[in-house]
Amino acid sequence: RRAQDQQSVIFDLFAETIWQRHPLRYPIRGTLEGLHNLEPASLTSFYRQRYVTGNALLAVCGDIEHAEVRWLVEQRFASLPAGPEQAPLPVEERPLDEPRTAHLAKEVQLTSLLTGVPTVSMKHEDRSAIKVIERVLGMGGSARLYQHLREEARLVYSINTVTAHYEDVGYFAVHTVCDPQNLGAVQQAIFDEWNRLRREGVSADELEAAKSNYAGTQARRAETNLAVASIFGVQGLLHRVETFDEAVARIDAVRRDDVLRVARKYLSLDRYVTVTVGRQADT
Template sequence: MAGLSVDWRMARLPNGLRLITIARPETPTVAVRVYVRAGSRYDVPLNGVTDHSSSVEGPDGVWPTREPDTLERGPLRPISLLLGLAHFTEHFLFKGTRSHDQRDLYGAVERLGGVLDAGTTKEYVTLYAVTQGDGLATAVDVLAEILAEPALREEDFWQEKLVVLEEIRRAQDQQSVIFDLFAETIWQRHPLRYPIRGTLEGLHDLEPASVIPFYRQRYVAGNALVAVGGDIEHAEVRRLVEQSFASLHAGPEQAPLPVEEPPLDEPRTAHLDKEVQLTSLLIGVPAVSMKHEDRAAIKVIERVLGMGGSARLYQHLREEARLVYSINTVTAHYEDAGYFAVHTVCDPQNLGAVQQAILDEWDKLRREGVSADELEAAKSNYAGTQARRAETNLGVASIFGVQGLLHRVETFDEAVARIEAVTRDDVLRVAREYLSLDRYVAVTVGRQAQT
């Protein structure tokens, strides 16, 4: 698609930190985004054992540790109650540095009309700043200081722990908990099953001394990447980043270890009862990682079935049958796993009919595939989506940053070309391989149908 080509460069700095610059001339802002392999999948080691010494040295002295409690989670053996460690560490980093308090850090960016923020995902933590174009040096300095020189004061720990506990409590009242329930159900052993925010049990048992080893292990140069988008010169950005991030702890990249996930050999269900008027259903199947070639055909299926008001599921279940209030497809492609799912909200009494109608649409796709017109519409939709994602410097830095951290950079033109290469036969083959009618996960949140 014309207009999506970008001038980008990637470099490995002397301390192992990766840098990606995306030059976008005549844009008024600059976005700096830092990524670290420190998401919730790293909360708990795969073997269920955490190395705890009797004490650990923090920035403000020696903090005592204790043996963690354990929690049985489904078919897993007991694991350390550290669920939420990654998310909490992200919060903890923003409580100030050894040189500046929190207000100073925010103020340095905000006086330039900018924004400073962070977030945790299942695979990584990201910190970012967006400012006017001449704020590049400030944005880089602030992010580097937060990442490499956090204060990590024990008194701040207890204050922030209350904040995160309340955040988890509030989240339990939201329909979004269905995605946590789905992840916990579709994966039995994979650490992607862990909720990003953590659990109340995990946060209650989390102590200051747990954070320091996690920070020292995960927040190292080899695990991190800086992506910068704007009206910039690569050489100047490299000079600034190399100078500001020189104090980031050295250490190698730590990719996730392989996981042997038990196969899904029958329907797997779960329900979370809530006294709400409507019930949410999320039904899906294991799919592919971000590195798999079938990802392109799945993107087509995602659009044909459930992206937008013209999609099959929306038209058939909402407009024609009047069974649902909303419905859409959801795909997740992680570094080593993925899923395809349909999310819908309906009256509890309609749950059975809705689930069967979704499976019927899967069956139709498995039997008939897609029409030539549907295929072309899906490809055009994907190209338009890519164009929208490329509208801002933060969006571009985000896309290139995640790809550079977890896999490889795929330009917008390359991504569109990959989708353009999908054929109707590809869609039919992929639908038959992944859209199983007897091996799926279906989870619900809300009230169950009255019998």
Template sequence: MAEAASRARTTTLAADPLNGTVRRTVLPGGLRVITEAVPAMRSVSIGFWVGIGSRDESPSLSGASHFLEHLLFKGTKRRSALDISSEIEAVGGETNAFTAKEYTCYYARVLDADLPLAIDVLCDVISSSVLDEADVETERGVILEEIAMHDDEPGDEVHDAFTKALFGEHALGRLISGTTETIAAMTRKQIAGFYHKRYTAPEIVIAASGSLDHAAVVKLVRAALKDTHLLGGDAQPVPERPQGKLVKTRSGQLSVIDKDTEQAHLVLGCTSMNRFDERRFALGVLNNVLGGGMSSRLFQQVREQRGLAYSVYSYTTQYADAGLFAVYAGCTPGKADEVLRIVQDELAEVAANGITAAELARGKGMLKGGFVLGLEDTGSRMSRLGKGELLYGELLSVDELLQRVDAVTLDEVCAIATELLSRPMSLAAIGPFVGHDFSGVVRSS
């Protein structure tokens, strides 16, 4: 029984047409190692993907994942904060981390010869952070400054305001960074408890891409983690976050933040599909047609033909059990009503009459090009591995992705446009809008 528990399980997932061979090993205890060997590269990107993000926090611990992301680089039993950064930088590498709503990622990019160092440093950071009380206080101040800086960037803040309007008190509606109140009140004991409870082997995927050998990577990981809680036992990997019941969202919401800004920042949008919905490829095509580039309808109507905004685009965000579609525009405050009217008219036109065959072809071409061009560096390829394993429980090859896009039909895109763009829209606006009436923009049904 003990012998079986110590045995790793390795499978070959794909031989990618872009010269990448993907292999996956599940180590004893449930930690997964997935690599893509790309012999033509001279670098390697490696990421430790933890399936825990801001949506997994209680209201009082809002911001704990992001706080922890900062703290893990502050020191381990073997390394100080300076050691962690200087060891990677001494070989010309880079290391960083980011927190999202459903996961956190710690990553490094180094020359292939320095991969053993990167693995050792990141394994040490993930498994053995000391979370010193003094470091908690230092980083508390840093994060409070980060929140203040974010509040001074209305172009970023408006997206958070929109998400909050759409999801309300649900965890998806909360800020990844937390608030000044939750960060100020959070204790070292609470953060440590979150760390030890959540950062377990079954929740972690180690993804690497570049000039590497899979067996060597697995051996290095096992050596680095041999005396830690992340290796050993008979636990199995946590499956991808279940789709479950769709998050209850609110329709026709209005969030106006009055600020004396030179430019108004507007986000208009609605709920959309989750990331497991097979129609997500058709949605990607529709998004490109509406606001995905300079040839898109919204860019042409708002900027090129009327010169009302410098920046205007649409975007989609998908979670396991929810999604959103939104349009952003930044314009002079006095032009906000006109910009919103044009955006609404264009969305209504596409909802009623769909898109053309030429737009379908262009939207599909943009989607396919984005997939392939995004794989020209090891960091993007590593992210594809980590997200595929952690979020979807599968890794589609490039050929499979392109085939899914090619299979999208005009009728499918038009059907999604009718369904999605006919929904009640919510609006977030930041600017000098005291007493401004936006009631004609939003509706609840």
């Protein structure tokens, strides 16, 4: 089903284009080639090394006492072998130093476009300013790209910004769906807004709106036990659990000059990735 989901397909294509060696470039479901090349001895060795107590993390959220959680863990995971935490496998990823593009042809009415740049890991100090940029450009009806491309120019059917931060890498991207004949104009409009942000930064009102949007988004994310457990689980893997108040305070500390500096550092037209899925413009 995932192979038929155009949004999932374009993010898979983006990952394999922005990264050349990093494991994140491979789809979660794996590949037939990978399965065919898998040696039983390698699989067994990996399992014995990685599936151990010191390399496991369990996040629990809900109406349950800590003592009961410990008892359940002892009952359910008693057979898990003891072993130390394992460091991530080392990756030598060459920095992106030029534009990269990729296209996957599909006979569909609309074309999806995803264009973005490498940014930073979850622990990097620039992550907070990138979150502000994400909201100023493409989150909500008042965002710059939504107003320009959707409301004014009517060039896209949908548009939003995306940030992803992992243990050692990250990216910022703009995702949109449009008529294939509009691809060139849409891509240029996105780049124009990047350049505008690099020149002018954000206004005081935009900065405050972005901070308010972040706080509201975080509050909504924490509405279910599953969501809270997921958030704490990811943060636990990084050995730094951040509370709601701490996360909001981190974004509140972002200043206008922080946004300008980060925009100039990462929104570069010399090193970006653009991928499309669907039909290309008729020539």
